[in-house]
Amino acid sequence: MQAVHKPFEDREQFPFNLVYQDTKSPQRELPDHLHDWHELIYVYSGKGTLFINHAFYDMQPGDVFLVPGNTVHRAFPDEQSPVTSSALFFAPSLIQPMDLGESYSLLRCFEQARKRKQYKLETSAAERSAIEACLREIKREQTARQPNYRVAILIRIHELLLALNRMAVPVSAADDGPGAEPAWMRRTLSHIDANPGAAGLKLADLSGMAAVTPSHFSRVFKQLTGMNVTDYVVVKRIMRSKELLLQTDDGIGSICTLCGFDSESYFYKKFKQVTGMTPSAYRRGGRKSR
Known part of the structure; x- marks a missing residue:
């Protein structure tokens, strides 16, 4: 089976999508796929394995995965305890550079993930609460579509990226242990x-x-x-x-x-x-x- 190019509906003005708290069985999971947008995956519950680029990761509650654009990836949910997760997709062009006198990029977490080939972040309880609250607010704005909802969503995405950039260096690639690849x-x-x-x-x-x-x-x-x-x-x-x-x-x-x-x-x-x-x-x- 060849990798699938995951399409998004035409969102030229606001290149963003959120799949919120979705539970997928092995039968419903997409085959290997890639897209030009960045993808952030947050795991709420369940377990499974996530293949990103050439590394395999265990998926556990509280884990964050950063999938830079143009990176092959695929999830293998556990049959008995499938993963429930949120996936936030956005084009890099959505996050415009800001000249505030600091050499800083909100996309740094994705840039570092690509450079280091390390795509997983483990979170503390406080970090999990902050991430879940941010995703919840993005979903609320996405659903309600009140005036200027896109501005509100973009602010929340900025908050989320800032929090991820402040987290510790990603854990080592490719989890070792029982069932790890040879x-x-x-x-x-x-x-x-x-x-x-x-x-x-x-x-x-x-x-x-x-x-x-x-x-x-x-x-x-x-x-x-x-x-x-x-x-x-x-x-x-x-x-x-x-x-x-x-x-x-x-x-x-x-x-x-x-x-x-x-x-x-x-x-x-x-x-x-x-x-x-x-x-x-x-x-x-x-x-x-x-």
Whole structure:
């Protein structure tokens, strides 16, 4: 199963969405997906596992997960005790920089999560109360839609981001303990993440590096990530191509090659399949929103 590009309704003026206190069984959970918006997940109850980028995390009440835009992720709720959580989505452009004489960004928590590849925050009782109150107020404003409700929501989002930025450094990536993924799996995911455009990322190559049989490798990889090796590598390559399209002036053919695709037609097909648009349209849209 290939990663799904999660669409949001057109919210050009106010790129925000809140899914409040939602409980999902394993059957209702989305497959691996990604989107350009940042996502904040807060867990109220239940348990499960959350796969973000190339790390696996236990989900427990009070946990906060920061999922930067363009990051593959998927939740695996526990069948007996499914997770109830709120998910706050917003485009980075919603949070405009403020020149207050301080070198500070409200998006710092997401920037640090991406840089450190550590996406989980554990909270104190006081922090949990503050986060829950903030999300509750956002939901109230979203539902009531009183005059200037968007301003009220934005103020609450600012409060929430400020609180998250003041919290301690995120806990270490990839929880260890019973049921944690094998060491060879962690090494494999890190290798793909660091070298998405490299050759030698086929099942036979990776299982050889891991010193396990291809069938065992394939079974464990699919069980833990929800995707087969080929689809996972393709998504990682598309994610890298999205960065290059916005951050460089390289031609699309050059980006195609740099990201490990053998043909432009296949690259175009997969890019549109994952993002919902062509590489050219993605580049134009990304630059227009800057």
